[in-house]
Amino acid sequence: MDLEENSARKAAMAAFASASAADLRELGAGVPAPLDAELLRGPETGLVTVRGRIGGGGAPFNTGEATVTRATVRLPSGQVGHAYALGRDREKVRLAAILDAVWCDARTRAMVEEKVVAPLLRRQAETDARRRAEVNATKVDFFTMVRGED
Numbered sequence: 547m548d549l550e551e552n553s554a555r556k557a558a559m560a561a562f563a564s565a566s567a568a569d570l571r572e573l574g575a576g577v578p579a580p581l582d583a584e585l586l587r588g589p590e591t592g593l594v595t596v597r598g599r600i601g602g603g604g605a606p607f608n609t610g611e612a613t614v615t616r617a618t619v620r621l622p623s624g625q626v627g628h629a630y631a632l633g634r635d636r637e638k639v640r641l642a643a644i645l646d647a648v649w650c651d652a653r654t655r656a657m658v659e660e661k662v663v664a665p666l667l668r669r670q671a672e673t674d675a676r677r678r679a680e681v682n683a684t685k686v687d688f689f690t691m692v693r694g695e696d
Contacts, residue, residue, distance in 0.1 A: 558649050558658070559642070561666040563631040567638035569666060574641060576661040579648045580621055588617035589636035617643040625650045 562570065593611040600607075616630045617639045627647025629639045649658045 558663045562642035565666050570641040573662045583619040586618040589639045591615045615639045619643040621647045
């Protein structure tokens with residue numbers, strides 16, 4: 547897998563991880579993906595350590611733990627797919643792993659990009675824009691007036 551292909555897969559996997567199970571189910575219906583994929587690992591839920599930095603550039607420190615669910619599947623055609631997502635939604639992670647495996651097949655990659663990844667990215671961008679608009683609607687601008695008494 548070359549660097550460009552690796553980056554594209556990473557972006558697709560991020561879109562799957564950010565989506566809801568309902569979105570994956572709805573959009574994945576347009577892709578010929580076998581729902582009877584063999585589970586190689588999971589879905590299983592565990593914890594990962596969350597690290598942070600003060601100001602984005604300070605020394606890293608542990609801030610706590612987050613729940614993560616992962617799965618690995620193999621399609622009847624032999625492609626293997628992996629998925630990780632925050633939370634405990636095992637069905638979502640199983641679907642994401644199946645879609646990843648279908649994405650890995652060069653014959654179906656364009657279809658997954660067109661029918662699943664692109665709509666997910668559009669929905670996520672719309673959600674982000676709506677949230678930004680809601681936050682900006684409540685934004686308070688503070689300013690200082692110079693009164694000239696000094």
